[in-house]
Amino acid sequence: MARLFYGLIDQTREFLHAAETPAPSVGQFLRKEVRRHAAGWTEDEDSKQLRLAILNAFLNVECCVSGTHSMDLVALAPFGEYTVLPGLDCTFSGGYQGLTNHMMASLPKDVMIFNKPVKTIHWNGSFQESAFPGETFPVLVECEDGGRFPAHHVIVTVPLGFLKEHWDTFFEPPLPTEKAEAIRKIGFGTNNKIFLEFEEPFWEPDCQFIQLVWEDTSPLEDVTPVLQDSWFRKLIGFLVLPAFESVHVLCGFIAGLESEFMETLSDEEVLLSLTHVLRRATGNPQLPAPKSVLRSRWHSAPYTRGSYSYVAVGSTGDDVDLLAQPLPADGAGAQLQVLFAGEATHRTFYSTTHGALLSGWREADRLISLWDPQGQPRRPRL
Incomplete structure (x- = not known):
């Protein structure tokens, strides 16, 4: 089944430059192909x-990989544009x-300011501040606490959510219609981690991943579950983290509406549900409960409202490029004022740290090219 599924995933990447696709979404294509294969099963x-x-x-x-509730929301045609960066994952100490x-170690001290939520970015203006007599700025960053920062340029890196x-x-004035539309069309979902700490491991020493399969589920059935009763069934399983001294931890992954519902529960409720899941999966009703739980809450966080982006049905990589374009839109004739960065602005590496x-x-x-036209980019452009 793994060979079949990932073979189909490879096929979804073949429609990038196709004149038309057999389905609008990755999920619909996969279901269609699974149904075709299932018709030949003889067991x-x-x-x-x-x-x-x-x-x-x-x-x-x-x-979970795409950060979406359903693969039915992920556009099929541009799916193949996403690029996997070669090499190993890096875990930062x-x-x-x-x-x-x-x-930050290479920056002068006290140039970073934290805990100053921004209320509005005023652009395309002519702002003056007493701290800079005689100087005029096209951009003014207004903070929620009333603080004001005049600027020649601002790079906005807030999450798409x-x-x-x-x-x-x-933004004041409001964003151009086409950029606002790109923000609306690009997908942005939730993928959370749930860490469970145990007194003693119940898994084998060489176990790396515990995958969960619910025997009464099927990709061919379109059901709308009651989240209260079944949110944990969206959990894909648990990654076994490397043991550290006497600490034994499993890391679970869960995406979509079920993941967002999980954020509304108490730690005790999450612990109780996942203890039940693990006892059922292992067949051991006496399996000790985890001693503690720690989880992310990306959707509840007010400055993220989700995890990362995907190219949704109705959008393309062109929308990602449009989101990345600086303001004013006629940048050739006007100084660059508001620039955009962040994972959702990278056409092939969206959803990633790199x-x-x-x-x-x-x-x-x-900006370096603007101020020093003869200067050369210092980094490779990927």
Whole structure:
């Protein structure tokens, strides 16, 4: 079933430059192909159902990878434009804070300001501040606490989820219609992690991943579950984290509306549900409950409102490029004022940290070229 599913995923990437596609979404294409393959299965009904359940589990994994509730929301034609960066994943010592700390180490002290939520970015103006007598600025950043920062340029790196919620009030004057439409069309979903800590591991020493398959599920059935009763069935399983001293941790992944519902529950409710799931999966009703739980809540976080972007049905990579374009739109005749970076602005590496990093380098190079036309970009453009 893994060979079948990922073979079909490979096929979805072949429609990038096709004149037309057999379905508007990745999910619809996969269902159509699974139905075609299933028609040739000759086993008994229980075996067929198990095959479908396994395929449904793989579909849930793909929802986590794409950061979407359903692959029916992910556009088929541009799906092949996403590029996997070669090489191994990198785990930063001390978490992602280690990366930003390293960047900040090369900056003068006190140039970074934190805990200053921005209310409005005023652009295309002529602003003056008493701290800069005689100087005029095209941009003014207004903070929620009343603070004001005049600027020649601003690079906006807020998550797409924040832009979707605040695009109409975050910019003054409002965004051009085509950029606002790109924000609306590009997909942005939720993928959360749930960490469970155990006194002792119940898994084998060489176990790396515990995948969950619910035998009564199928990618061919369109059901709308009651989240209260079944949110945990969207959980794809648990990654076994490397043991550290006497700490034993599983990391679960869950995407979509079920993931957002999970955020509304208490730690005790999550612990109780997942203890039940693990006891059922292992067949051990006496399996000790985890000693603690820690989880992300990307959708509830007011400055993210989700995890990362995907190219949704009705959008294309052109919308990603449109979101990345600086303002004013006629940048050739006007000084660059508002620039955009972040994972959702990288056409082939969207949804990733390296996409976010490269987009920041892109905008830095754009400004370097503006102020030093003879200067050469210092980094490779990917």
